[in-house]
Amino acid sequence: MSEFHVRAVAEGEQRACLDVLSQSLHGKPASDEVWAKMAPSWPAAGKFAAFDDHGTPVGITSSFEVELTVPGGQKLVTAAVDGVGVRADWTRRGILTSMMAAQLEDLAARGVPLAALHASEAVIYGRFGYGAATFCRGVSVERPRAQLRDGVGREGVVRFVTPAEAVERVPALYNRFEGTRPGFVSRPAGWWPGFFDRVVTGDDGYRVAVHSGPDGDDGFVVYQTIDTRDRQAPERGALLDIRELHAATPQAWAGLWRFLLSIDLVSAVAGRGRPLDEPLAELLTDPRAVNTTEVIDDLWLRLVDVFAALRARSYGTAEPVVLEVHDKQLPGNDGRYVVGPDGVERTATEADLRLDVATLSSLYLGHGLFGDLALSGRVEVLDEAAVARADALFHTARTPWCGTFF
Incomplete structure (x- = not known):
């Protein structure tokens, strides 16, 4: 079986990687005319690809930087993940997992606090820490x-x-x-x-x-x-x-x-x-x-730096809660965070609620309720009174909405 390796995409390799993405989504390779229009939107920066033994790309994950508005109005640098795909004859070999890991590790190393994407399939990205954070109709x-x-x-x-x-x-x-x-x-x-x-x-x-x-x-x-x-x-x-x-x-x-x-x-x-x-x-x-x-579901969000992301947004009026977060891809996020109207700090205090980073990511912008996710087993409740407090703290007056496809 042929091996693959994942690395950053170099200048000149973008078009071949775009063709891999198009093929994985059942599209056609870009014509010269289409590529001429697409090229300014597809630089090498922010792209990781899987290559076979001959140096041919067989998988791609791409991102570019945007600013995302979080509750309270602050704008956080966010990696907009705009293209993820694996060639059909190379699927089920761990390529996607390897590429997503390389991308997340790169974002964390560069201090990018958030990543976001629009999911082609809703079952894919939860295992990489993404949660559906905005919905549309x-x-x-x-x-x-x-x-x-x-x-x-x-x-x-x-x-x-x-x-x-x-x-x-x-x-x-x-x-x-x-x-x-x-x-x-x-x-x-x-x-x-x-x-x-x-x-x-x-x-x-x-x-x-x-x-x-x-x-x-x-x-x-x-x-x-x-x-x-x-x-x-x-x-x-x-x-x-x-x-x-x-x-x-x-x-x-x-x-x-x-x-x-x-x-x-x-x-x-x-x-x-x-x-x-x-x-x-x-x-x-x-x-x-x-x-x-x-x-x-519309925008899927991933808290790359949980502490920085939690500190950047505002909160409603309620007594603080202690959240215990688990992140298997980026274990530096593991820990307990006390969240209240006056801000967020790491803490050693006993947790009120326990959840993984994908669940926290889905709640971060203000959509959804801790109570509902507790009912579904996605939030472990250690203090029943904390559920209502968490909902009051994270709730936003306006429903979150993205409004931009990428």
Whole structure:
């Protein structure tokens, strides 16, 4: 059986590694044209790969640095893990485990406190210390039935921008939204070519509209029109499928939704990945026009430095609790932490609650309850009164949401 070794990716090896990732996800190798657009978003830095005896990559894990907003508003450097895959003829040999270990050890050595990813399969990443930390929902709004309440969304104007204008203007506009809620991530310069520019300048018909309020541009939406007509229903309107919608103010958010729901010859407006607490139904005279089509895990988080991560976020009002954390990949995180409104410290005091790093990671941004995870056996309760205190300490007023794919 051929052996493999894991090491950092060197300059010039990125395209071959991207092809491994594409193949593992049942895609095609990148054409010269696609690679020209992708290359700025795929530097060698932050990548580890498994290579066979001939130096050919057979597995890849990739990351780049972003800033993630944590409860209280502080932004922590986070490794955005944007590509993990193993070639089909090399699976079940420990390659993924070896690559993830190399990546985590590198992040810990460099002092990166968090790592985050969007999981292709929900069963993979828990064993590496990741937990589902934000969730999102899919929505579908029945267009003819969706009448907006009087005065909703009328405080600004919406205009289309060309793909070239979108590429030039939207990145600066997005920077106005950073830090608005836990889970939100920055979009560094390298993110845009591969995840935004390639979409809006491509052949799939995406349109970009920008909302302007009293202080200038303050929101944008990217959407695609899908023809839903057939022989049985030739009169059926189109489906507007939202790829992303972001707004700096409630007025801009309402104005963008007013715009979408006012477009003629449309039967429905739909979007995936929307915040769980988005009050869309409250815009309408008939809230039943809004349907939730799915609720699904979104951002998976991994506390690489538990102490630094816990100290960076704010907490609610409750008596402190002592958490005992276990981390089999990074044992330096093992230990007890006293968490309270005034901060976090390591302690030798007896634990109130015991949990692994994946469970703590899933609770870190404020989604979920210690009590629920205690019922499922993921939190070991040593002091029953501590459960309610922990929930009060970690709860956030706004539901965490990421809103960015990588």
